[in-house]
Amino acid sequence: MALGVVVAEREIEGGVVPGGDGAEDERRRPRQSGDDLVRDHGDDDQGDDENEEKPVEKARRVRSTRRLSGFPDLPVLPVEDRTIGRAFTDEKTGKLKPCLFVVPTDAEGFEAKSIPMEIVSPELQFQVFIDDVRLPADALVGDEDAGLVQLFAGLNPERIMAASFSTGLARYALDKATAYVKEREVWGTPIGAHQGLAHPLAQSKIEIELARLMTQKASALYEAGDDMAAGEAANMAKYAAAEAACDAADRAVQAHGGNGITQEYGVAGLLVAARAGRIAPVSREMILNFVGMHSLGLPKSY
Numbered sequence: 048m049a050l051g052v053v054v055a056e057r058e059i060e061g062g063v064v065p066g067g068d069g070a071e072d073e074r075r076r077p078r079q080s081g082d083d084l085v086r087d088h089g090d091d092d093q094g095d096d097e098n099e100e101k102p103v104e105k106a107r108r109v110r111s112t113r114r115l116s117g118f119p120d121l122p123v124l125p126v127e128d129r130t131i132g133r134a135f136t137d138e139k140t141g142k143l144k145p146c147l148f149v150v151p152t153d154a155e156g157f158e159a160k161s162i163p164m165e166i167v168s169p170e171l172q173f174q175v176f177i178d179d180v181r182l183p184a185d186a187l188v189g190d191e192d193a194g195l196v197q198l199f200a201g202l203n204p205e206r207i208m209a210a211s212f213s214t215g216l217a218r219y220a221l222d223k224a225t226a227y228v229k230e231r232e233v234w235g236t237p238i239g240a241h242q243g244l245a246h247p248l249a250q251s252k253i254e255i256e257l258a259r260l261m262t263q264k265a266s267a268l269y270e271a272g273d274d275m276a277a278g279e280a281a282n283m284a285k286y287a288a289a290e291a292a293c294d295a296a297d298r299a300v301q302a303h304g305g306n307g308i309t310q311e312y313g314v315a316g317l318l319v320a321a322r323a324g325r326i327a328p329v330s331r332e333m334i335l336n337f338v339g340m341h342s343l344g345l346p347k348s349y
């Protein structure tokens with residue numbers, strides 16, 4: 048999951064700001080030159096949708112700086128020396144409206160607390176606190192009024208990347224399991240000769256290939272610019288891939304018997320990583336909500 052999240056943050060950044068490599072400074076423009084935002088604490092900007100993040104700031108335009116305050120606890124990953132902050136306010140309506148900001152991680156008022164995770168991964172997860180952080184005038188990414196569109200532009204590739212992460216993990220687990228059951232002999236027969244072991248692994252092979260196919264479909268639709276169809280396919284791919292990964296990891300542990308729990312064979316650790324694919328970047332339940340509502344036309348359930 049961790050890799051997916053790194054790429055996802057990159058993908059959102061890269062999708063909004065082509066390159067995401069420093070060239071963004073030239074492309075980030077405040078909507079009106081000289082107009083900037085100040086965000087202060089306030090209680091009067093609560094959105095009316097119970098399920099949305101509650102804003103705890105309000106915005107008004109002043110000159111020179113942007114100040115961000117009162118973000119809800121939001122796990123984000125600092126990327127090098129900056130991260131993407133998301134504001135949730137609309138000065139006209141008082142309703143929620145995401146905006147994207149590049150926030151230097153050494154900015155005063157910015158604090159990132161590492162979250163101890165059970166996932167073994169090269170990068171860390173953080174809980175981020177943003178308290179009255181002053182940002183330069185051009186910290187806004189893209190357009191203030193298009194924040195949601197910009198955010199959504201990153202969601203499909205994020206889900207496609209998450210699906211790819213899960214199918215990659217699933218293939219790794221299946222490869223390890225297959226190699227083991229070919230090698231391991233009990234009573235003179237490789238244990239892979241028994242259908243009780245072979246069938247679950249064959250099932251995983253089928254589930255992984257199906258998930259990969261849907262991931263490729265989502266990628267093709269995204270590349271073709273069909274965002275609506277890509278959204279449906281990306282959600283389905285991410286769901287199928289996470290399920291395939293969870294099953295493959297579990298079957299790999301089982302195929303290894305007692306060795307499946309040892310560090311030496313390195314498969315038990317896949318369980319948590321595979322499980323994360325069911326939760327992030329979007330939970331399986333929210334995908335089922337999406338499919339129920341958008342693919343089946345059922346009433347919104349949340």
Ligand SMILES: Cc1cc2nc3c(=O)[nH]c(=O)nc-3n(C[C@H](O)[C@H](O)[C@H](O)COP(=O)(O)OP(=O)(O)OC[C@H]3O[C@@H](n4cnc5c(N)ncnc54)[C@H](O)[C@@H]3O)c2cc1C
Pocket residue numbers: 048049052056121122123124172323326327328329330331332333336348349
């Ligand atoms: C490794 C990792 C990295 C992450 N990185 C980031 C990041 O970079 N940026 C970021 O913003 N977030 C990140 N997250 C957060 C992630 O997006 C959320 O954990 C995820 O979206 C689930 O939200 P939640 O944890 O608030 O769960 P909740 O919304 O509290 O849900 C808890 C459980 O209830 C279920 N549930 C909730 N509502 C419904 C419903 N209506 N119907 C049925 N079931 C429901 C959920 O599916 C879930 O199983 C990361 C999470 C992990 C694990």
